[in-house]
Amino acid sequence: MVVKRIAVRVPATTANLGPGFDALGMSLKLYNRIELEEIEKEQLLVEVEGEGAALLPRDDSNLAVRAIASLFRRIGYRPAGLRLRLYNEIPLASGLGSSAAAIAGGLVAANALAGNPLSRQEILDQAVALEGHPDNVAAALLGGVVIVVQDGTFYSCTRLQVPRNVKITAVVPDFRLSTKAAREVLPEFVPLKDAVYNLGRAALLVAALREGNWDLLGVAMQDRLHQPYRCRLVPGLNDIFAIARKEGAYGAALSGAGPTVIAFSPPECEVGEAIRGAFLARGIEARVLNLEPELEGTHLIC
Ligand SMILES: Nc1ncnc2c1ncn2[C@@H]1O[C@H](COP(=O)(O)OP(=O)(O)O)[C@@H](O)[C@H]1O
Ligand SMILES: N[C@@H](CCOP(=O)(O)O)C(=O)O
Numbered sequence: 001m002v003v004k005r006i007a008v009r010v011p012a013t014t015a016n017l018g019p020g021f022d023a024l025g026m027s028l029k030l031y032n033r034i035e036l037e038e039i040e041k042e043q044l045l046v047e048v049e050g051e052g053a054a055l056l057p058r059d060d061s062n063l064a065v066r067a068i069a070s071l072f073r074r075i076g077y078r079p080a081g082l083r084l085r086l087y088n089e090i091p092l093a094s095g096l097g098s099s100a101a102a103i104a105g106g107l108v109a110a111n112a113l114a115g116n117p118l119s120r121q122e123i124l125d126q127a128v129a130l131e132g133h134p135d136n137v138a139a140a141l142l143g144g145v146v147i148v149v150q151d152g153t154f155y156s157c158t159r160l161q162v163p164r165n166v167k168i169t170a171v172v173p174d175f176r177l178s179t180k181a182a183r184e185v186l187p188e189f190v191p192l193k194d195a196v197y198n199l200g201r202a203a204l205l206v207a208a209l210r211e212g213n214w215d216l217l218g219v220a221m222q223d224r225l226h227q228p229y230r231c232r233l234v235p236g237l238n239d240i241f242a243i244a245r246k247e248g249a250y251g252a253a254l255s256g257a258g259p260t261v262i263a264f265s266p267p268e269c270e271v272g273e274a275i276r277g278a279f280l281a282r283g284i285e286a287r288v289l290n291l292e293p294e295l296e297g298t299h300l301i302c
Pocket of ligand 2: 013015016021022023094095096097098099100133135136179182183226255256257258
């Protein structure tokens with residue numbers, strides 16, 4: 001018998017946006033739905049539909065289950081049994097924040113099931129501890145664009161609303177790249193001139209996003225801190241950025257840790273097909289997703 005049932009909608013995210021490595025994240029209108037039921041029988045049932053259905057574990061090693069269990073541990077809540085249903089639209093290990101969504105969605109659902117004992121800030125702290133970096137979990141939880149500052153274990157988030165009059169295209173190549181692997185290729189130190197290169201662009205990007213001044217994105221989305229190192233993991237990445245600009249995109253970047261490429265463009269621009277063609281030319285199938293900025297973040301739907 002079902003004791004209580006919660007359903008949550010959690011958005012995808014695109015982190016970094018070019019120069020904002022580990023500092024900027026934006027939520028997108030592409031969602032996973034998480035349904036969590038407390039049941040009388042002492043067991044854990046996990047069902048998965050959509051993205052990752054063939055891959056994701058159905059036991060307590062599942063990331064959403066781990067997030068739920070960590071929240072219950074923290075507040076001392078002991079349900080008899082749990083049934084978790086995951087309806088996934090966010091591609092796995094593709095740079096669109098699937099792990100952040102599993103964590104944010106799991107935590108918000110668990111908190112609601114337990115009667116909402118934790119504040120949004122406490123949930124965010126726990127999400128950051130589980131994910132390891134705040135940019136995409138903060139965007140998934142809060143919605144909009146988040147600017148994150150951090151120093152060791154300290155971090156804080158500032159949220160921006162983003163004008164919606166821009167087309168956002170994600171081109172998702174048909175291979176997975178774990179964020180862990182894509183972080184391992186990054187150097188421990190970067191040249192001062194590269195840090196300076198990114199500083200100005202990240203500041204310009206925030207101004208551009210705030211004002212909807214999309215023409216600035218061509219310069220504002222350039223990066224020298226992570227993409228030059230990650231480009232060997234994503235065949236043709238530099239050519240793809242050039243193709244996106246030639247097709248009329250305002251700017252393009254690796255989404256999160258990749259391999260998805262995200263492009264911002266005027267509504268009539270068909271940049272997605274051009275990027276897909278560039279992947280295909282290298283023997284890689286890819287999907288084009290037409291998306292929009294999302295402003296609500298993770299929320300209960302019943
Ligand atoms: N809906 C989901 N439910 C449970 N775990 C998930 C889900 N989506 C992703 N994960 C976990 O997150 C991993 C991918 O995380 P990561 O490498 O950070 O890529 P991404 O860029 O998609 O966040 C998956 O291999 C899986 O372990
Ligand atoms: N700043 C992180 C963002 C990872 O995002 P994901 O969506 O790929 O998990 C990084 O660039 O490593």
